[in-house]
Amino acid sequence: MGVVEMTADELIIATCLQAGRIMVENGSEISRVDDTMMRIAQNAGVISANTYVTITGVMMSIQGRNATQIAAVNRRTIDLEKVAQVNQLSREFAANTIDLPTLHQRLSTLDQASRSFPLWLQLLGAALVSGPLMIMFRQEIENTWPTVVMGTLGYLIFYLLNRYLKIKFLSELTAALMIGFGAEWAVQIGWGTNVNDIIIGALMPLVPGVPLTNAVRDTLAGNFVSGPARGVEALISAAALGFGIAVVITLF
Numbered sequence: 001m002g003v004v005e006m007t008a009d010e011l012i013i014a015t016c017l018q019a020g021r022i023m024v025e026n027g028s029e030i031s032r033v034d035d036t037m038m039r040i041a042q043n044a045g046v047i048s049a050n051t052y053v054t055i056t057g058v059m060m061s062i063q064g065r066n067a068t069q070i071a072a073v074n075r076r077t078i079d080l081e082k083v084a085q086v087n088q089l090s091r092e093f094a095a096n097t098i099d100l101p102t103l104h105q106r107l108s109t110l111d112q113a114s115r116s117f118p119l120w121l122q123l124l125g126a127a128l129v130s131g132p133l134m135i136m137f138r139q140e141i142e143n144t145w146p147t148v149v150m151g152t153l154g155y156l157i158f159y160l161l162n163r164y165l166k167i168k169f170l171s172e173l174t175a176a177l178m179i180g181f182g183a184e185w186a187v188q189i190g191w192g193t194n195v196n197d198i199i200i201g202a203l204m205p206l207v208p209g210v211p212l213t214n215a216v217r218d219t220l221a222g223n224f225v226s227g228p229a230r231g232v233e234a235l236i237s238a239a240a241l242g243f244g245i246a247v248v249i250t251l252f
Contacts, residue, residue, distance in 0.1 A: 011104060012041060013041075015107065016037040017071040020037045026078065034053050039090055041060075057070060058073065086107070089106055089110075122155070134201050146186040151204065155205045157178050158175035169240045176203065176245050180249070183199045211234040215231035
Protein backbone atom coordinates (compact mmCIF):
# COMPACT_ATOMS: atom_id res chain seq x y z
CA MET A 1 0.00 0.00 0.00
CA GLY A 2 1.54 3.32 -1.00
CA VAL A 3 1.40 6.52 0.99
CA VAL A 4 -1.20 8.10 -1.34
CA GLU A 5 -3.55 5.15 -0.76
CA MET A 6 -3.51 5.43 3.03
CA THR A 7 -5.94 7.28 5.22
CA ALA A 8 -4.53 9.83 7.65
CA ASP A 9 -4.74 7.39 10.59
CA GLU A 10 -3.16 4.58 8.60
CA LEU A 11 -0.29 6.83 7.54
CA ILE A 12 0.35 7.93 11.14
CA ILE A 13 0.42 4.37 12.41
CA ALA A 14 2.48 3.09 9.49
CA THR A 15 5.06 5.83 10.05
CA CYS A 16 5.27 5.17 13.78
CA LEU A 17 5.59 1.42 13.23
CA GLN A 18 8.26 1.90 10.60
CA ALA A 19 10.30 4.10 12.94
CA GLY A 20 9.87 1.66 15.81
CA ARG A 21 10.77 -1.40 13.75
CA ILE A 22 13.94 0.22 12.39
CA MET A 23 15.03 1.14 15.91
CA VAL A 24 14.36 -2.34 17.33
CA GLU A 25 16.13 -4.05 14.43
CA ASN A 26 19.21 -1.90 14.91
CA GLY A 27 19.70 -2.25 18.65
CA SER A 28 17.71 0.47 20.38
CA GLU A 29 16.30 -0.09 23.86
CA ILE A 30 12.54 -0.59 24.05
CA SER A 31 11.82 2.52 26.14
CA ARG A 32 13.43 4.73 23.49
CA VAL A 33 11.42 3.04 20.74
CA ASP A 34 8.16 3.54 22.59
CA ASP A 35 8.98 7.19 23.33
CA THR A 36 9.86 7.93 19.70
CA MET A 37 6.68 6.33 18.38
CA MET A 38 4.51 8.25 20.84
CA ARG A 39 6.20 11.56 20.02
CA ILE A 40 5.66 11.05 16.29
CA ALA A 41 1.99 10.23 16.90
CA GLN A 42 1.47 13.25 19.17
CA ASN A 43 3.18 15.60 16.73
CA ALA A 44 0.90 14.20 14.00
CA GLY A 45 -2.15 15.26 16.02
CA VAL A 46 -3.02 12.01 17.82
CA ILE A 47 -4.27 12.71 21.33
CA SER A 48 -4.15 9.17 22.68
CA ALA A 49 -2.42 6.11 21.23
CA ASN A 50 -1.38 2.69 22.45
CA THR A 51 1.91 1.02 21.58
CA TYR A 52 3.27 -2.43 22.37
CA VAL A 53 6.92 -3.04 21.53
CA THR A 54 8.90 -6.26 21.81
CA ILE A 55 12.07 -7.48 20.11
CA THR A 56 10.00 -9.58 17.70
CA GLY A 57 7.17 -7.21 16.82
CA VAL A 58 5.72 -3.69 17.15
CA MET A 59 2.02 -2.93 17.54
CA MET A 60 0.13 0.37 17.61
CA SER A 61 -3.44 1.58 17.70
CA ILE A 62 -5.21 4.94 18.00
CA GLN A 63 -7.87 5.13 20.67
CA GLY A 64 -11.36 5.92 19.46
CA ARG A 65 -10.53 5.08 15.85
CA ASN A 66 -10.66 1.82 13.96
CA ALA A 67 -6.94 1.81 13.16
CA THR A 68 -4.51 -0.86 14.34
CA GLN A 69 -1.39 -2.22 12.68
CA ILE A 70 1.39 -4.67 13.53
CA ALA A 71 4.95 -4.75 12.19
CA ALA A 72 7.10 -7.86 12.56
CA VAL A 73 10.79 -7.62 13.47
CA ASN A 74 12.49 -10.25 11.35
CA ARG A 75 16.13 -9.42 11.97
CA ARG A 76 18.24 -7.80 14.68
CA THR A 77 21.64 -6.23 14.44
CA ILE A 78 23.61 -3.38 15.99
CA ASP A 79 23.64 -0.18 13.96
CA LEU A 80 23.23 2.74 16.34
CA GLU A 81 23.78 5.14 13.44
CA LYS A 82 20.35 4.22 12.08
CA VAL A 83 18.82 4.65 15.53
CA ALA A 84 20.30 8.14 15.71
CA GLN A 85 19.01 8.95 12.22
CA VAL A 86 15.46 7.90 13.17
CA ASN A 87 15.65 10.15 16.22
CA GLN A 88 16.88 13.02 14.05
CA LEU A 89 14.01 12.58 11.59
CA SER A 90 11.60 12.52 14.52
CA ARG A 91 13.01 15.82 15.78
CA GLU A 92 12.71 17.38 12.32
CA PHE A 93 9.07 16.30 12.17
CA ALA A 94 8.44 17.75 15.64
CA ALA A 95 9.97 21.04 14.49
CA ASN A 96 7.69 21.04 11.40
CA THR A 97 10.72 20.94 9.14
CA ILE A 98 9.22 17.97 7.30
CA ASP A 99 5.64 16.74 7.00
CA LEU A 100 4.31 13.25 7.73
CA PRO A 101 4.48 11.84 4.16
CA THR A 102 8.07 13.06 3.87
CA LEU A 103 8.94 11.45 7.21
CA HIS A 104 7.43 8.17 6.03
CA GLN A 105 9.37 8.32 2.77
CA ARG A 106 12.67 9.12 4.46
CA LEU A 107 12.18 6.28 6.93
CA SER A 108 11.58 3.93 4.00
CA THR A 109 14.81 5.12 2.37
CA LEU A 110 16.70 4.70 5.64
CA ASP A 111 15.27 1.21 6.12
CA GLN A 112 16.45 0.11 2.68
CA ALA A 113 19.92 1.61 3.08
CA SER A 114 22.84 -0.66 3.80
CA ARG A 115 25.01 -0.28 6.86
CA SER A 116 26.27 3.24 7.34
CA PHE A 117 29.91 2.24 7.72
CA PRO A 118 31.89 0.39 5.02
CA LEU A 119 33.56 -2.93 5.76
CA TRP A 120 37.06 -1.46 5.89
CA LEU A 121 36.01 0.99 8.60
CA GLN A 122 34.37 -1.78 10.62
CA LEU A 123 37.56 -3.84 10.37
CA LEU A 124 39.59 -0.84 11.48
CA GLY A 125 37.29 -0.48 14.46
CA ALA A 126 37.71 -4.16 15.32
CA ALA A 127 41.49 -3.76 15.18
CA LEU A 128 41.41 -0.72 17.45
CA VAL A 129 39.18 -2.51 19.93
CA SER A 130 41.33 -5.65 19.99
CA GLY A 131 44.95 -4.50 20.14
CA PRO A 132 44.96 -1.52 22.53
CA LEU A 133 43.41 -3.69 25.26
CA MET A 134 46.75 -5.45 25.60
CA ILE A 135 48.36 -2.13 26.40
CA MET A 136 45.51 -0.80 28.54
CA PHE A 137 44.92 -3.81 30.77
CA ARG A 138 48.12 -5.84 30.59
CA GLN A 139 50.67 -3.04 30.15
CA GLU A 140 52.43 -5.07 27.46
CA ILE A 141 53.05 -4.70 23.75
CA GLU A 142 54.39 -8.17 22.89
CA ASN A 143 50.94 -9.54 22.07
CA THR A 144 49.43 -6.39 20.59
CA TRP A 145 50.00 -7.10 16.91
CA PRO A 146 48.90 -10.77 17.05
CA THR A 147 45.75 -9.61 18.84
CA VAL A 148 45.10 -6.92 16.22
CA VAL A 149 45.43 -9.45 13.39
CA MET A 150 43.33 -12.16 15.06
CA GLY A 151 40.65 -9.70 16.14
CA THR A 152 40.38 -8.26 12.63
CA LEU A 153 40.27 -11.67 10.93
CA GLY A 154 37.76 -12.95 13.47
CA TYR A 155 35.43 -10.02 12.84
CA LEU A 156 35.85 -10.42 9.06
CA ILE A 157 34.81 -14.08 9.25
CA PHE A 158 31.85 -13.18 11.45
CA TYR A 159 30.78 -10.40 9.07
CA LEU A 160 30.98 -12.53 5.92
CA LEU A 161 29.25 -15.58 7.38
CA ASN A 162 26.53 -13.52 9.02
CA ARG A 163 25.93 -11.64 5.77
CA TYR A 164 25.53 -14.69 3.55
CA LEU A 165 24.33 -17.41 5.97
CA LYS A 166 22.35 -15.04 8.23
CA ILE A 167 22.88 -17.34 11.22
CA LYS A 168 24.43 -15.12 13.86
CA PHE A 169 25.34 -17.77 16.42
CA LEU A 170 27.00 -20.02 13.85
CA SER A 171 28.98 -17.03 12.59
CA GLU A 172 30.13 -16.21 16.12
CA LEU A 173 31.09 -19.83 16.79
CA THR A 174 33.15 -20.04 13.59
CA ALA A 175 34.87 -16.71 14.31
CA ALA A 176 35.72 -17.86 17.84
CA LEU A 177 37.22 -21.08 16.48
CA MET A 178 39.38 -19.11 14.06
CA ILE A 179 40.53 -16.74 16.81
CA GLY A 180 41.41 -19.65 19.09
CA PHE A 181 43.38 -21.54 16.45
CA GLY A 182 45.05 -18.33 15.29
CA ALA A 183 46.12 -17.43 18.83
CA GLU A 184 47.59 -20.90 19.40
CA TRP A 185 49.43 -20.71 16.08
CA ALA A 186 50.83 -17.26 16.88
CA VAL A 187 52.21 -18.46 20.22
CA GLN A 188 53.67 -21.66 18.76
CA ILE A 189 55.66 -19.79 16.10
CA GLY A 190 56.89 -17.28 18.67
CA TRP A 191 54.89 -14.30 17.42
CA GLY A 192 52.96 -14.06 20.68
CA THR A 193 53.75 -15.00 24.27
CA ASN A 194 50.39 -15.42 25.99
CA VAL A 195 47.56 -17.22 24.20
CA ASN A 196 44.98 -16.18 26.81
CA ASP A 197 45.66 -12.48 26.33
CA ILE A 198 45.48 -12.79 22.55
CA ILE A 199 42.17 -14.66 22.70
CA ILE A 200 40.59 -12.23 25.17
CA GLY A 201 41.61 -9.18 23.19
CA ALA A 202 40.61 -10.63 19.81
CA LEU A 203 37.16 -11.58 21.10
CA MET A 204 36.31 -8.07 22.29
CA PRO A 205 34.76 -6.89 18.95
CA LEU A 206 32.37 -9.88 19.08
CA VAL A 207 31.29 -9.61 22.71
CA PRO A 208 27.53 -8.77 22.85
CA GLY A 209 27.94 -5.68 25.01
CA VAL A 210 25.14 -3.56 23.54
CA PRO A 211 22.48 -6.34 23.65
CA LEU A 212 23.41 -7.15 27.24
CA THR A 213 23.29 -3.47 28.23
CA ASN A 214 19.91 -3.03 26.54
CA ALA A 215 18.63 -6.16 28.29
CA VAL A 216 19.49 -4.66 31.68
CA ARG A 217 18.03 -1.26 30.77
CA ASP A 218 14.79 -2.80 29.44
CA THR A 219 14.41 -4.95 32.54
CA LEU A 220 15.01 -2.00 34.89
CA ALA A 221 12.47 0.02 32.88
CA GLY A 222 9.85 -2.68 33.52
CA ASN A 223 9.90 -4.38 30.11
CA PHE A 224 9.89 -7.93 31.47
CA VAL A 225 9.30 -9.47 28.04
CA SER A 226 11.93 -7.75 25.91
CA GLY A 227 14.53 -7.41 28.68
CA PRO A 228 14.92 -11.12 29.53
CA ALA A 229 14.54 -12.05 25.84
CA ARG A 230 17.44 -9.80 24.90
CA GLY A 231 19.39 -11.16 27.85
CA VAL A 232 18.93 -14.71 26.58
CA GLU A 233 20.01 -13.64 23.09
CA ALA A 234 23.17 -12.03 24.51
CA LEU A 235 23.93 -15.10 26.62
CA ILE A 236 23.56 -17.40 23.61
CA SER A 237 26.03 -15.21 21.70
CA ALA A 238 28.45 -15.35 24.62
CA ALA A 239 27.98 -19.12 24.83
CA ALA A 240 28.77 -19.49 21.12
CA LEU A 241 31.99 -17.54 21.58
CA GLY A 242 32.90 -19.46 24.71
CA PHE A 243 32.18 -22.83 23.12
CA GLY A 244 34.42 -22.04 20.15
CA ILE A 245 37.32 -21.10 22.43
CA ALA A 246 36.66 -24.12 24.67
CA VAL A 247 37.01 -26.46 21.67
CA VAL A 248 40.39 -24.95 20.82
CA ILE A 249 41.63 -25.13 24.41
CA THR A 250 40.51 -28.76 24.66
CA LEU A 251 42.35 -29.72 21.46
CA PHE A 252 45.56 -28.01 22.52
